[in-house]
Amino acid sequence: MLNIRRDICGYCGACVSVCPEGALELVDAFLTVDIACINCGICEKVCPLGALEVVKE
Amino acid sequence: MKRQYDMLVIGGGPGGALAAKTAAEKGLSVCLVEKRPAIGAPVRCAEGIGKELLTDFIPPDPKWIATDIERAELVAPDDFSMVLEPKMAGSEVGYVLDRKVFDRELVWKAAEAGAETYVKARATAPIMRNGAVAGAVIEQHGKMYDVDAKITIAADGIESKFAKWAGIDTTVPLREIESCAQYLMTGIDIDAQMTSFYLGNDVAPAGYVWVFPKGKGLANVGIGIGGSKSGAGHRAKDYLDRFVKRKFPDGKCIELIVGGVSVCKPLSCTVADNMLIVGDAARVSDPITGGGIYNAMYTGRLAAETAIEALEKGDTRKAALLPYDTTWRSSTLGKALERNYAVKEVFVGLSDEKLNAIVHSISKINLEEFSTLTLITELIKANPSLLLELRHLKAFL
Ligand SMILES: Cc1cc2nc3c(=O)[nH]c(=O)nc-3n(C[C@H](O)[C@H](O)[C@H](O)COP(=O)(O)OP(=O)(O)OC[C@H]3O[C@@H](n4cnc5c(N)ncnc54)[C@H](O)[C@@H]3O)c2cc1C
Ligand code: SF4
Ligand code: SF4
Numbered sequence: 001m002l003n004i005r006r007d008i009c010g011y012c013g014a015c016v017s018v019c020p021e022g023a024l025e026l027v028d029a030f031l032t033v034d035i036a037c038i039n040c041g042i043c044e045k046v047c048p049l050g051a052l053e054v055v056k057e
Numbered sequence: 058m059k060r061q062y063d064m065l066v067i068g069g070g071p072g073g074a075l076a077a078k079t080a081a082e083k084g085l086s087v088c089l090v091e092k093r094p095a096i097g098a099p100v101r102c103a104e105g106i107g108k109e110l111l112t113d114f115i116p117p118d119p120k121w122i123a124t125d126i127e128r129a130e131l132v133a134p135d136d137f138s139m140v141l142e143p144k145m146a147g148s149e150v151g152y153v154l155d156r157k158v159f160d161r162e163l164v165w166k167a168a169e170a171g172a173e174t175y176v177k178a179r180a181t182a183p184i185m186r187n188g189a190v191a192g193a194v195i196e197q198h199g200k201m202y203d204v205d206a207k208i209t210i211a212a213d214g215i216e217s218k219f220a221k222w223a224g225i226d227t228t229v230p231l232r233e234i235e236s237c238a239q240y241l242m243t244g245i246d247i248d249a250q251m252t253s254f255y256l257g258n259d260v261a262p263a264g265y266v267w268v269f270p271k272g273k274g275l276a277n278v279g280i281g282i283g284g285s286k287s288g289a290g291h292r293a294k295d296y297l298d299r300f301v302k303r304k305f306p307d308g309k310c311i312e313l314i315v316g317g318v319s320v321c322k323p324l325s326c327t328v329a330d331n332m333l334i335v336g337d338a339a340r341v342s343d344p345i346t347g348g349g350i351y352n353a354m355y356t357g358r359l360a361a362e363t364a365i366e367a368l369e370k371g372d373t374r375k376a377a378l379l380p381y382d383t384t385w386r387s388s389t390l391g392k393a394l395e396r397n398y399a400v401k402e403v404f405v406g407l408s409d410e411k412l413n414a415i416v417h418s419i420s421k422i423n424l425e426e427f428s429t430l431t432l433i434t435e436l437i438k439a440n441p442s443l444l445l446e447l448r449h450l451k452a453f454l
Contacts, residue, residue: 012101013216014236014317017229018284022221027179028093042231046284048238048293048315 001055002033002043008051015043015052058175058195058202062088063368064361065192065206066172067180067219069096071350072336073212074163075114075357076364081170083365088204089164089172090195092179097160101215101316102350103239103269103277104154105252110351111152114358115166121159123271126151127250133416134257134409141419141432151252153269153277154350163354183209183223189330189374190223208364208373209332212357215317217338223329229340232285233321235264235347238293239279241271241312245305249273255300256412262286263405266300278305281318281347283405318347322398327385328378333360341385341394344401352394356385393430400433 002023011029023037031051044052064080066073069091077089104123111117127150128142143150168174178197183190184205192205211219221227247253247270255266263283270276280297287293293315301308319340327334335341336353343349363381367373385391407415419432 010313010315011099012237012315012317013214014234014315016216016218017227017317017319018231018234020228022218022228025218026092026216028177045288046231046234046236046317048236048287048317050289050292050294 001057002037002039003053003055004031004033005051005053006031008049009047010049010051012048014046014048018042018046058088058173058178058197058204059086060203061192061205062086062173063206064088064208064210064364065204066090066210066212067193068212068214068217068336068338069093069164069174069176070160070212070214070336070353071163072214072338072353072357073210074160074167075354076210076212076333076335076361077167077172077174078163078170079358079361080365081167081172083361084171085365085368087167087172088206089167089174090178090180090193090197091164091174091176094177095157095161096164096176097157100156100312100314102156102314103267103279103347104156104271105151105267105269105348106154106350107151113351114354115163117152118162121155121162122152123155124153124249126153126252126270128248128252130251130253131416131419132253132255133413134260135413137413137416137420139416139420140251153252153271155271156350180213180219183219185223190332193219207331207368210357210360210364211332211334211338212336212353214337215319217334220324220329220332220334220338223332225324225326225329225334227324227334227338227340229317229319229321230284232263232283233319234284235281235318235320236284236287236293237279237281237316237318237347238297239277239314239316240297240301240308240310241275241314242278242301242305242308243275243311245274245276245278245308247274247276249275256416258409258412260300261296266297278308279314318342318349320344320347320398320401323386323394327356327382328375330375331373333364333378333381335360341390343394344398345404346397352390355388355390359385396430396433
């Protein structure tokens with residue numbers, strides 16, 4: 001599961017551009033993730049602020 | 058918002074604004090939707106642009122120009138600094154803009170030309186008919202609107218999803234995104250007419266730190282690092298904080314912005330039936346500098362020009378829109394993108410020793426003209442040892 005730390009996120013969209021599944025979307029300043037996410041961790045790496053974490057279920 | 062337009066533009070950045078303005082000036086019915094509540098904010102940019110590039114589109118206006126830039130400084134990993142001061146008489150270098158004002162001005166110009174503009178209006182899906190884009194579903198203030206359009210322009214920036222929803226792969230490879238962070242800093246000791254670029258694998262791996270002045274003691278101090286160099290404990294913000302602590306320990310931050318810049322190749326095709334993709338959404342930002350304001354404006358305008366012609370002929374299928382794709386690729390911009398991509402591929406792999414050698418060697422060059430091309434050409438002349446790495450670039454120079 002992808003945990004979005006909205007207290008950290010600066011809503012820049014960098015993560016959206018690298019997600020191979022198109023699972024992320026920025027709704028203005030609110031980042032969302034949908035069920036297409038495969039927990040690959042690419043977005044987690046790229047985030048300039050560290051707002052994303054893939055958590056093992 | 059009407060239910061039907063000649064052209065629907067998704068995104069109110071420089072790319073979308075130029076597309077909407079160009080089409081509206083020709084009398085097309087145009088609708089521009091921007092998902093954010095304010096055009097241009099928050100800013101996701103260092104705001105630097107070459108003067109001659111800008112004046113191609115809009116006469117300079119002090120309203121949105123923060124500073125006039127006269128020289129640039131390159132700082133090597135060993136802290137050796139080299140100032141590039143174009144010797145040409147009356148030579149013009151660049152501006153640092155105020156993009157909140159600039160972007161708003163561009164959209165205002167589009168509105169003035171007759172385009173309808175909607176903010177807090179987000180495209181949520183394309184309307185597809187017979188496998189082709191025929192408009193978009195727009196959400197605004199909690200309501201959904203089906204908006205039909207003969208032509209849709211995807212100008213939705215780095216976080217572009219529209220083309221992806223329509224079936225085009227726009228994913229930026231991890232190693233080809235620059236992960237960026239920037240502070241607007243005040244109370245710092247800088248030359249207000251000079252931009253500075255800091256290189257080095259410890260400073261900014263596979264990227265650089267920039268200091269772009271916006272006034273006396275005021276500057277955008279930012280960084281981009283290669284996506285694959287980013288991770289827990291060593292993110293763009295971590296590197297930036299380290300740099301700021303070292304260079305501007307007494308400076309104060311009055312704004313933090315973050316962002317992503319693609320340094321990949323452009324999309325392999327930037328048109329589809331009834332759709333053209335422009336600006337960052339088409340991945341046409343410069344692979345070396347990360348600059349994309351001009352590129353967005355240029356592709357935005359060209360896309361609209363192509364669309365106008367196609368609409369006049371009554372054929373907006375992919376083949377009829379292809380001239381947009383082939384024209385920008387063979388333009389000065391397209392060629393520069395191709396060349397700079399190849400150069401970037403070499404540069405991201407260079408050691409600090411090589412980077413030091415390069416910066417030292419440029420200090421001996423008299424730059425006639427201020428451009429990446431002259432810089433690269435001179436670099437190669439001055440560094441025969443680089444030739445081996447750069448030999449496949451010869452074709453571009
Ligand atoms: C840190 C950083 C520094 C930079 N520095 C420079 C620089 O110094 N010089 C330079 O030339 N370039 C720079 N750039 C690049 C430059 O900012 C971009 O290339 C430029 O903004 C691209 O313009 P655009 O119109 O394509 O996209 P954008 O300006 O990103 O505009 C796209 C717009 O579309 C909107 N949008 C997205 N999805 C939707 C949707 N579904 N519905 C409605 N609206 C939507 C977004 O909210 C956004 O406003 C920098 C970028 C970053 C991140
Ligand atoms: S990259 Fe990070 S800061 Fe930017 S939108 Fe994604 S989670 Fe937020
Ligand atoms: S973990 Fe991978 S699939 Fe999931 S949102 Fe992030 S990039 Fe996309």
